[in-house]
Amino acid sequence: MxxxxxxxxxxxxxxxxxxxxxxxxxxxxxxxxxxxxxxxxxxxxxxxxxxxxxxxxxxxxxxxxxxxxxxxxxxxxxxxxxxxxxxxxxxxxxxxxxxxxxxxxxxxxxxxxxxxxxxxxxxxxxxxxxxxxxxVEALEGTPARVLDTRKTTPGLRELDKYAVRCGGGTNKRFGLYDCAMVKDNHIVAAGSVTGAIAAIRVAFPGVPIQVEVESRDQAIEALDAGVRFLMLDNMTPAAMATLISELRNRDPEYGSVRFEATGGLTLETAGAVAASGVDFLSVGGLTHSSxxxxxxxxxx
Structure with a gap:
């Protein structure tokens, strides 16, 4: 889960x-x-x-x-x-x-x-x-939810994430132990998106995997490797909308895929980002800048 x-x-x-x-x-x-x-x-x-x-x-x-x-x-x-x-x-x-x-x-x-x-x-x-x-109020009327991150005060993560729930937000992973999140440095270290995913499945079978992608090619590679949760990093709302529309049309091939917008999000742009079709917006500022x-x- x-x-x-x-x-x-x-x-x-x-x-x-x-x-x-x-x-x-x-x-x-x-x-x-x-x-x-x-x-x-x-x-x-x-x-x-x-x-x-x-x-x-x-x-x-x-x-x-x-x-x-x-x-x-x-x-x-x-x-x-x-x-x-x-x-x-x-x-x-x-x-x-x-x-x-x-x-x-x-x-x-x-x-x-x-x-x-x-x-x-x-x-x-x-x-x-x-x-x-x-x-949460900025996203009202859309199906998108706001997520927190691990950018919490050391020792206070439990309180920070509880507070996010009290505010109506959604908790993302609690630590490095409960969900594999493949980012750019992991991809570089493993040699490719596919390589990183394969290594995780060997070392920690059954752990949920999410992949941060910066391009259509990386998204397709992650989907072909079996991942069904993509984090769209620092993409414009228009670019996300185009990619999400294409991949949703390929549901018969890939099945249900969930999308998360990440990087550089603001309250002013929240509505436009949600309109792109993402399921989640992850906002480190909920806990590191409140x-x-x-x-x-x-x-x-």
């Missing part, structure tokens, strides 16, 4: 979330259990607070599960009671500036120590989800 065919409603992996929050807290607190020299010096450990996680700009929220996990881990580190968390919205919801997305009540030490880790992760995830939603969504913690 191609990665694009996997369910796109998968929740954030809980084991991953626990690990990444622990790493982030170690980074912020200087190890286990660590310390917050400002909060622990200026606020009584018995003091309680109430507050809200508030979005400062319109967007799509994602990663809200980070909040309870972070508060729980901070409480465990310092032998305190975890604050209560009340979610007002759900991941994937579009919200307006000023919306309270989560209410928090509990020990002030826990809330303030957890604050930055929470905001770093939720703001990032929500930024990716918001950017992804813009692409600005964060401005989110803050406001204590009452």
């Amino acid at each position: 191609m990665p694009e065919d996997l369910p796109q409603d998968r929740p954030l992996d809980e084991e991953w979330l626990s690990r990444v929050v622990a790493t982030a807290l170690d980074e912020d607190l200087g190890g286990w259990p660590g310390r917050d020299v400002t909060t622990q010096a200026t606020i009584s450990p018995d003091a309680t607070v109430t507050g809200d996680i508030v979005v400062r700009e319109d967007g799509v929220v994602a990663g809200l599960g980070v909040i309870a996990e972070t508060l729980t881990q901070v409480a465990d580190r310092f032998g305190l009671v975890a604050p209560t968390v009340k979610a007002m919205v759900a991941d994937g919801d579009r919200v307006a500036a000023g919306t309270v997305v989560v209410g928090i009540e509990g020990v002030g030490h826990v809330v303030l120590i957890a604050e930055r880790t929470i905001l770093n992760l939720v703001s990032r995830a929500s930024g990716v989800a918001t950017h992804t939603r813009r692409w 600005p964060i969504l401005d989110i803050a913690l406001d204590l009452h």
Whole structure:
């Protein structure tokens, strides 16, 4: 099965979330259990607070599960009671500036120590989800879907790709292990498109294969070698439309072929690219260039 065919409603992996929050807290607190020299010096450990996680700009929220996990881990580190968390919205919801997305009540030490880790992760995830939603909206009315890539922040791929799903996008492969993707350097190393495909089938039989092509000749070579997923790299919409039309007319010969546009795509050109007949548009910028969504913690 191609990665694009996997369910796109998968929740954030809980084991991953626990690990990444622990790493982030170690980074912020200087190890286990660590310390917050400002909060622990200026606020009584018995003091309680109430507050809200508030979005400062319109967007799509994602990663809200980070909040309870972070508060729980901070409480465990310092032998305190975890604050209560009340979610007002759900991941994937579009919200307006000023919306309270989560209410928090509990020990002030826990809330303030957890604050930055929470905001770093939720703001990032929500930024990716918001950017992804813009692409989904640009493709409305077409059958094309927007895909993410492996251009993620190291260590945060699970969160980045979850955020893409929250924004309505589709996950492409998660790593180098779940799908073979033949690109120009692989073709050079193997000597040809055909050679690269044959080598993969010998070494990893049963692994799905996709091939990035830059010309009609490479596309035909990949199809003749049995691949049925072509990535059309840096082609104009007109060139893609011509090639896709020709190959769709050869369905009796090749069967169903799926096409992905890749390279240099923008929101302004998304509609024209989709009109070429591609099934997917892959956009590395969903995860490598999305600005964060401005989110803050406001204590009452």
